[in-house]
Amino acid sequence: xxxxxxxxxxxxxxxxxxxxxxxxxxxxxxxxxxxxxxxxxxxxxxxxxxxxxxxxxxxxxxxxxxxxxxxxxxxxxxxxxxxxxxxxxxxxxx
Amino acid sequence: xxxxxxxxxxxxxxxxxxxxxxxxxxxxxxxxxxxxxxxxxxxxxxxxxxxxxxxxxxxxxxxxxxxxxxxxxxxxxxxxxxxxxxxxxxxxxxxxxxxxxxxxxxxxxxxxxxxxxxxxxxxxxxxxxxxxxxxxxxxxxxxxxxxxxxxxxxxxxxxxxxxxxxxxxxxxxxxxxxxxxxxxxxxxxxxxxxxxxxxxxxxxxxxxxxxxxxxxxxxxxxxxxxxxxxxxxxxxxxxxxxxxxxxxxxxxxxxxxxxxxxxxxxxxxxxxxxxxxxxxxxxxxxxxxxxxxxxxxxxxxxxxxxxxxxxxxxxxxxxxxxxxxxxxxxxxxxxxxxxxxxxxxxxxxxxxxxxxxxxxxxxxxxxxxxxxxxxxxxxxxxxxxxxxxxxxxxxxxxxxxxxxxxxxxx
Numbered sequence: 001x002x003x004x005x006x007x008x009x010x011x012x013x014x015x016x017x018x019x020x021x022x023x024x025x026x027x028x029x030x031x032x033x034x035x036x037x038x039x040x041x042x043x044x045x046x047x048x049x050x051x052x053x054x055x056x057x058x059x060x061x062x063x064x065x066x067x068x069x070x071x072x073x074x075x076x077x078x079x080x081x082x083x084x085x086x087x088x089x090x091x092x093x094x
Numbered sequence: 095x096x097x098x099x100x101x102x103x104x105x106x107x108x109x110x111x112x113x114x115x116x117x118x119x120x121x122x123x124x125x126x127x128x129x130x131x132x133x134x135x136x137x138x139x140x141x142x143x144x145x146x147x148x149x150x151x152x153x154x155x156x157x158x159x160x161x162x163x164x165x166x167x168x169x170x171x172x173x174x175x176x177x178x179x180x181x182x183x184x185x186x187x188x189x190x191x192x193x194x195x196x197x198x199x200x201x202x203x204x205x206x207x208x209x210x211x212x213x214x215x216x217x218x219x220x221x222x223x224x225x226x227x228x229x230x231x232x233x234x235x236x237x238x239x240x241x242x243x244x245x246x247x248x249x250x251x252x253x254x255x256x257x258x259x260x261x262x263x264x265x266x267x268x269x270x271x272x273x274x275x276x277x278x279x280x281x282x283x284x285x286x287x288x289x290x291x292x293x294x295x296x297x298x299x300x301x302x303x304x305x306x307x308x309x310x311x312x313x314x315x316x317x318x319x320x321x322x323x324x325x326x327x328x329x330x331x332x333x334x335x336x337x338x339x340x341x342x343x344x345x346x347x348x349x350x351x352x353x354x355x356x357x358x359x360x361x362x363x364x365x366x367x368x369x370x371x372x373x374x375x376x377x378x379x380x381x382x383x384x385x386x387x388x389x390x391x392x393x394x395x396x397x398x399x400x401x402x403x404x405x406x407x408x409x410x411x412x413x414x415x416x417x418x419x420x421x422x423x424x425x426x427x428x429x430x431x432x433x434x435x436x437x438x439x440x441x442x443x444x445x446x447x448x449x450x451x452x453x454x455x456x457x458x459x460x461x462x463x464x465x466x467x468x469x470x471x472x473x474x475x476x477x478x479x480x481x482x483x484x485x486x487x488x489x490x491x492x493x494x495x496x497x498x499x500x501x502x503x504x
Contacts (some may be wrong), residue, residue, distance in 0.1 A: 008329035008336075011307065012298035013259060014198040014318045017329055020301045 026053065030074025032089035034067055040086035041065075047078035047087065098357040101279040106240040109134035109416070111278045112178065112204045112264075117142050117248035118286035123171035125153035125164035129183040130216045131268035132206035136178060144236045149215035156184035162190035162201075169199035170318055172309035174293055175251060177201065178270060183208060183209035184222045194231025194261045195334060198308075198321040200253030200293075201230075201261040204246060207381070207432075208268040209468045217469020218268030218434040220380065224442045230334050232262040232341055235380040235408040237360075239276040241407075242266040242359055247281075249347040250290045257340040259296075267382040278309065285355055303479050338411040345408055364413035366405040367420045369395060373402025375484035376421065378447055380406050383465075383472060390477045401410035406443065426459040426484040430500075432466045440464075440497050459487050465500035476501050 012018060048056045048065060053073040056067050079087040107112060113135045116124065124143075128136040143152040152282075155161045161177050168175040179187060184205055194201050205223050205399035209215040210293070223233060232252060249262040266272055272399065281289075295307035298316065305454040306314035322330055332415065333352060349363025360366055366384070369391050370376060377387055384405040394401035404420050406413075429448070431441020438445065451457055463480060466472050487493055 005325055005330075008332040011326070011329055011333075013296070013330075013333055014196065015320055015322045016308065017301040017317045017320060018299045018300045035472070 025070045027055070027068070027070040030072060031092060032071065032074040033092055034072065034074070034076070034078055034087050035070075036065075036067070037086045038064075041082075041083045042084055043051050044083060045081065046081050050077050050081045052074075052077060072089060080081050095356050097428065098388060099282060099283055099285050099355055101356070103337070104279040104280050105275050106239055106243070106280075107273050107275050108236070109240045109244035109273065110138055111239040111276075112266065113138035113142070113245050114278075114280060114308070115243045115286075116176050116280070117148055117475065118283050119176075119247055119250050119287060119290045120174060120292075120348065121148070121150050121176045122177045122285050123151045123153065123165065123168035124177065125155050125161045125168065125175070126177045127155050127158050127181050127183060127304045129158070129159045129219070131208055132178045132180040132183070132204065134272065135204055135206070136276065138238045144154060149481060158186040159190055159444060161398070162187040162194065165201045165203075166190060166194045166197060166199050168389060169194075169201045172293060172307070172311070174254075175199075175201045178204040180206040180207070181210055181216075181222045183212060184226060188226065191226055191229035191231060191261075193271050196330065197263060198259040198337070200259055200333075200429045202246065202248070202249045202253055203261065203263045204242070204384075204487040205263050206268045206272040207265045210462050215468040216268070217335060217434075218270050218272075219469060220265070220431070221467075223254040223265050224433040224435075226263075227442060229411060230260065230338075231410065232258075232338070232408070233262055233265065234345075234347075234408055235265040236260065237267075237382055237384045237405065237407075238272070240269055240278050240358070241360060242271060243278050243280065244352060244356065247286055248290060248345075248352050250342060252344050252495040254293050255340075255344045256296050258344050259339050260334070260341060270382045276497055278491045279356070279358075281356060288398050289352070289355060295404050308361060314316075338438060341411050342408075360407050360414060362403070364408040364416045364424070365409055365420060367403065369400035370420055371372065372400055372423070374400040374488065375428075375481050376404060376424045376426075377428045377430055377441065377477070377480055378404045378406060380443065381411060383477075384469075385434065386472065386474055387477055389480070390474050393474075394478070397483065399485070409443070412446055412450070418450055420453055421454070421458060422456065424458050426461075426487050427451075428461050428463055428480045428484055430463050430465060433469060434464050444497075459484075459493050461487070461493055461495070462497045463500045464497065470501055472501055
């Protein structure tokens with residue numbers, strides 16, 4: 001708790017969010033980080049569809065994807081779904 | 095009263111009276127799953143829908159958990175939502191009841207009070223709703239079908255009041271009220287529609303930095319009931335407690351406002367004091383038992399016994415001050431529980447009444463009667479024996495058996 005936290009009379013009912021979750025970096029939680037081999041990646045975008053956190057973005061202008069590690073929780077679903085095994089999960093300290 | 099409107103006397107069982115009240119209350123969504131003894135409410139209301147008598151969206155769900163989930167969601171969009179259940183159905187809703195109160199959605203639910211398994215029993219007692227007393231719902235208990243009708247209509251106004259915004263459950267005793275035909279005075283459709291009015295919403299600040307009405311609306315996205323951890327969860331719970339305190343006032347206001355149009359009121363809306371002013375011995379009970387108890391009190395009064403009754407209409411929020419002041423001059427009190435709290439040293443109403451009397455100036459003797467479990471009938475003779483026991487306590491100057499079982503073979 002910080003001094004900025006509001007008291008019970010100041011907040012909206014039912015936990016309605018007064019701030020966007022974009023400032024809450026859930027990527028801090030992860031133990032494993034996805035690492036992609038661009039050579040093996042076919043840009044099929046299955047990982048983009050499967051990522052539960054929307055942390056993999058497709059950039060049509062670049063014709064490529066990028067991981068947003070600020071929001072990737074390291075669940076490994078992308079690696080599991082990748083049909084060419086282009087993604088491997090690496091321990092963060094490695 | 096000059097503004098009381100002309101009403102139609104209808105022959106309705108408690109469940110039918112509830113369905114009729116919902117039909118008149120301009121309800122947008124009903125999501126319900128039938129269970130004895132609530133079934134007639136759902137059957138009757140689905141007939142209104144099928145016959146085009148209401149514009150309500152009726153959602154046939156696959157369970158009570160879903161019934162409550164659908165009601166919460168509908169209410170969150172700003173709709174007026176109603177559901178009904180009993181016994182195991184209410185138990186299955188348990189998780190979602192806390193979601194409803196936590197999301198501050200003003201859902202109204204009728205509970206045709208019924209015992210819980212095992213052994214299987216379909217008859218009336220208060221085990222189902224008492225087990226949900228800490229779920230954050232307002233709880234009203236009706237004495238008869240007329241009150242069930244009246245309370246459902248009032249419940250929408252209580253729930254939707256901006257100082258409250260809490261779900262309300264209205265209890266009616268299974269079979270004793272749900273399936274018993276009574277003369278019920280029904281208000282005209284327009285009168286009820288005017289009374290319940292249209293839902294209003296407080297404004298809240300959304301994550302987009304906009305101020306918007308508190309409802310789910312694609313034009314003003316907002317998130318209700320998301321994660322709140324150690325730093326905020328506690329604050330939201332304190333808000334719910336404040337809303338409960340506000341409900342004490344709003345329930346009384348609705349009771350008076352409704353009396354102006356209908357000519358009917360139930361005590362102050364929270365409690366009904368019957369012959370309590372000069373009573374020395376009194377009982378406290380909820381629901382239909384109060385009807386029988388009143389005739390017993392009348393008989394005892396004829397015989398010169400200073401007997402009284404306090405009927406608890408509102409169990410949540412608990413009307414602490416109202417109960418304490420109504421019992422200020424009573425010397426011995428018997429608290430009736432149609433429910434058992436195993437290993438809890440008495441029933442839930444007993445616990446709470448005795449607890450609030452700790453700070454009373456003149457503390458009366460307080461005893462507990464567990465009665466009517468599984469719908470066992472309670473006769474006037476048995477109820478009379480309670481007052482006789484209270485008189486014995488006053489004579490002896492002490493309580494021998496604080497917790498007793500009325501009508502049990504032993």
